[in-house]
Amino acid sequence: MIKLIASDMDGTLLDGKMSISQDNISAIREAKKHGIEFMVATGRARLEALPALEEAGIDCAMITLNGAQVFDKSGKSIFTAGIEKASANKVLDLLDANNIYYEVSTNQGIFSEHQEKRIENFASHIATTMPHLTYKVAIAMASAHLALLNINYIQDIHKLIAKDDIEVLKIIGFSIEGPKVLGPASLEIEKLNDLIVTSSAQNNIEINHRNAQKGIAVAQVAKDRGIHAKEVMTIGDNFNDVSMLQWAGVSFAMGNAEIEVKDYAKYVTSTNLENGVGEAILRAIREEL
Template identity: 80%
Template sequence: MIKLIASDMDGTLLDSKMGISKDNVSAIKEAERLGIEFMVATGRAYAEAKPALEEAGIECAMITLNGAKVFDKAGNSLFTAGIEKETANDILDILEANDIYFEVSTNKGIYSEKQEKRIENFASHIATTMPHLTYKVAIAMAAAHLSLLDITYIEDMRSLIQQDDIEVLKIIGFSMEGPKVLAPASVKIRELADLVVTSSAQNNIEVNHKNAQKGIAVAHVAKDRGISEKEVMTIGDNFNDVSMLQWADVSFAMGNAELEVKDHAKYITSTNLENGVGEAILRAIRENL
């Protein structure tokens, strides 16, 4: 019987309105009633992930920034894996050389140099995941959503990351041209030491320290609780979920997952728009996976 469930958020737990459906909440509560712990493992920062969970009435431990920062249920930091400052500068050099918009997640919050670009890229992501929307509507949704998130706009990112009290936890690059622009930059970044490059959508690349991976973080949490990989279930849809799908004995890829990601999961569930997380949880309980 599983004892721990770790679920991705975007494209997995969250629906088209960036919320958690009643059916998903009901399944999570049923798992918790049976003594199974639920937690999220997301590329989002803590402040970005918390609102949707609070609105749904879910209190849980959180793996954030792909595993760079792990928090317990009360919000206390348990684990950190950051990027060296010199390496962070090299990453920014590569992104700028390829004209890729970027954001830097730190222990002090998320920083960006270009507010307009942030809205454009998030709108592109919304338009891709919800093709029935017009781009104008996607822009409006992006602006409304991003206004709720805690982000600081600055003029000089390099000066910021050199500050003694700043830890660089994740750097994410966005391009509306997708892999055509992002793939060459990824190749260059992978040549740098101690990094892992993944993605959570076609329009981004996410750069972390090699120890900041969801699979490593889930394993860390499970070990602390005396739980083996045979008693862990993971759910995800994109390439930043692969490490945890590979590690856990019970793993589900979403119906909307990338085809290559599905190859790394043992089971397939419905899409994030069809309560796929709830379906997977109830199946695991019913079939004693």
């Protein structure tokens, strides 16, 4: 029987409105009744992830920034895996050379140089995942969503990184042109030995230290709790979830997951618009997976 569940957020736990459905909330509460701990494992920073969790009344430990940071329920940081500054600067130079918009997550918040490009890229992501919406509506949704997030807009991120008290945790690059532009850039970045490149959508690449992976973080959390891999369940939809889907004894890919990602999971559940996380949790309890 499982003792720990780690779920991705975007495209997994969150629905089309970037919220957690009542069915998913009920299933998480049912898991708690059975003595099963629930936590999220997300590419988001903690402050980006908190609003949806707080709205749903879910108080849990969190793996954030793809495993670069792990927090307990109280918000205390218990694990960090940052990017070396020399490597971070090389990544930013490469992204600039390829005209790829980027954001940098640090120990002191998330930083961007271009507010307009952030809205444009997030709107493109919304329009892709919800094709029934007009682009105008997607822009409005993106603006409203991003207004809730604590993003710091500055002129020069390179100067920020040079500060002694700044630690780079994740760099995320966006391009409306998707893999056509991001693919070649990823290959160049992967030549830097201490980095790993994953993705949570067709329009982005996520760069972390090689030790900052969801699978590594979930394994560390389980070890700290005396839980074996066979007693852990993970749920995800994209390539930044693969490491934890591979490691866990029970793993579910979402119905909306990338085809290749489904190959790494033992089971497939419904989509994030159909309460797939709740369905997977209740199935695991019912069938004692």
